[in-house]
Amino acid sequence: MANIKYHLGEEIPLEMHKVRMIQRLDLVPIERRLEAIKEAGNNTFLLYNKDIYLDMLTDSGVNAMSDNQMAAMMTVDDSYAGSATFTRLKDKLSDIFDKKYFLPVHQGRACENLLSMAYVRKGTYVPMNYHFTTTKAHIMVNGGEVLELHMSEALNPVSSDPFKGNMNLDALNELIEKEGADKISFIRLEAGTNLIGGQPVALENYIATSKIARENGIPFIIDASLLADNLHFIKTREEKYKDHSIREITKLLSETADIIYFSARKLGHVRGGGIITNDESVYKTLLEMLPLYEGFSTYGGMSTREMEAMVVGLEETMDEEMINQGPLFIKYMINELLKHGVPVITPPGGLGAHLNAMEFLSHIPQEEYRAGALASALYIASGVRGMERGTVSEEREADGSDHLAAVELLRLALPRRVFTLSQVKYTIDRVVWLYENRKLIGGLEFYEEPKVLRFFFGKLKPTSNWQEKLVEKFKQDFGDSL
Numbered sequence: 001m002a003n004i005k006y007h008l009g010e011e012i013p014l015e016m017h018k019v020r021m022i023q024r025l026d027l028v029p030i031e032r033r034l035e036a037i038k039e040a041g042n043n044t045f046l047l048y049n050k051d052i053y054l055d056m057l058t059d060s061g062v063n064a065m066s067d068n069q070m071a072a073m074m075t076v077d078d079s080y081a082g083s084a085t086f087t088r089l090k091d092k093l094s095d096i097f098d099k100k101y102f103l104p105v106h107q108g109r110a111c112e113n114l115l116s117m118a119y120v121r122k123g124t125y126v127p128m129n130y131h132f133t134t135t136k137a138h139i140m141v142n143g144g145e146v147l148e149l150h151m152s153e154a155l156n157p158v159s160s161d162p163f164k165g166n167m168n169l170d171a172l173n174e175l176i177e178k179e180g181a182d183k184i185s186f187i188r189l190e191a192g193t194n195l196i197g198g199q200p201v202a203l204e205n206y207i208a209t210s211k212i213a214r215e216n217g218i219p220f221i222i223d224a225s226l227l228a229d230n231l232h233f234i235k236t237r238e239e240k241y242k243d244h245s246i247r248e249i250t251k252l253l254s255e256t257a258d259i260i261y262f263s264a265r266k267l268g269h270v271r272g273g274g275i276i277t278n279d280e281s282v283y284k285t286l287l288e289m290l291p292l293y294e295g296f297s298t299y300g301g302m303s304t305r306e307m308e309a310m311v312v313g314l315e316e317t318m319d320e321e322m323i324n325q326g327p328l329f330i331k332y333m334i335n336e337l338l339k340h341g342v343p344v345i346t347p348p349g350g351l352g353a354h355l356n357a358m359e360f361l362s363h364i365p366q367e368e369y370r371a372g373a374l375a376s377a378l379y380i381a382s383g384v385r386g387m388e389r390g391t392v393s394e395e396r397e398a399d400g401s402d403h404l405a406a407v408e409l410l411r412l413a414l415p416r417r418v419f420t421l422s423q424v425k426y427t428i429d430r431v432v433w434l435y436e437n438r439k440l441i442g443g444l445e446f447y448e449e450p451k452v453l454r455f456f457f458g459k460l461k462p463t464s465n466w467q468e469k470l471v472e473k474f475k476q477d478f479g480d481s482l
């Protein structure tokens, strides 16, 4: 896919797969889209799928499976305990990652629950390159504190740093020196930092972080949910590893960690998750909790059919052509948007394209939720559903004031192998139109606000009639087009 040259010069990401199963989509008229977003309280989580044309909310549990994954689901050993399906999955994981022990769970955050209960104590710290929503919540529930030791480039929206997800090693050393290793529950590296644009971590950085952890006797844990994209970026951006196979890179990366956990909703394209380790005592500690929270140790809350599909999905992750479609489509989208001056997060990462709403809607006060307003406006203009990752996704301060986010992003996730290039082009077209008409977009305010994780169920309304004006302009420009 990467090495195809075009006579006409345009750089087009070319898929090394074909589509053999399809799902019908509708694009409802703009009047209905305006109605639908009002019904949803301008919260894209609350839209119904029947009103959505392209669902770019998330990459979680919505990636396309392969024919071989589907076929594997038909040959399953469904026993409650000791199934051959479990053995196949455990063997595949140990073949790929060189880790002996495997604990299956129902999804990624369940790993975080078990690991936080086992390791986090009141008053301890968990340093990491960047937090993820569910990770932070589990650590906090157990009395720990999350410390984000990222590089300064991590939060710079326009950057050429190929590995914005790297851990800040100096800050990590300083922390250990100041607080002592005993105060640190574990060190966590997230492959492909979800919340700052799917930005990857260099293999050199995994190795260096691991060295610090080992020298100080602190457990080193990798969150490998977004590993597939990160593997692609190591191979394509880290000079030293460009001739290594994906499988070799995975082994080197895995070697650095005491424990690896993942959401199989992303890694492996199914719905589930797991923890792997070579440490028998870690395994035994976690094993005791497994039946209480997840299920028996050979299924852990996962459907055995999905476990069979995961065996195949993990093997396919070792094939560069099977994992590069996402990152290459995202790169295409980002480069096209840049050509039209649209503020986006660079360099392109994994997971999705991220619009920089801070700048896109700089005329709106940040208190009126720039990223939330952009999510609403894009849905009205296109039927495309994105996810707000800005101030709406933050929790209020103790005194009730809003915690203004450091970055205001509209994430347009590209579930792996799901959309076609024409659908991506349509999205680019509507984003560019919206950018040219950005001054028409106004702010939002809450009228229903849950106390925790308000972004899931909270409802907002526009601060003026800007949405009607946006619809009017759309009709002027596009006539009777949907």
Ligand SMILES: *Cc1c(COP(=O)(O)O)cnc(C)c1O
Binding pocket: 060, 107, 108, 109, 110, 132, 134, 135, 190, 194, 223, 225, 226, 262, 263, 264, 265, 266, 272, 273
């Ligand atoms: C999605 C995700 C999780 C949580 O996984 P779920 O399967 O949604 O529970 C944890 N970490 C990262 C980096 C993720 O992207």
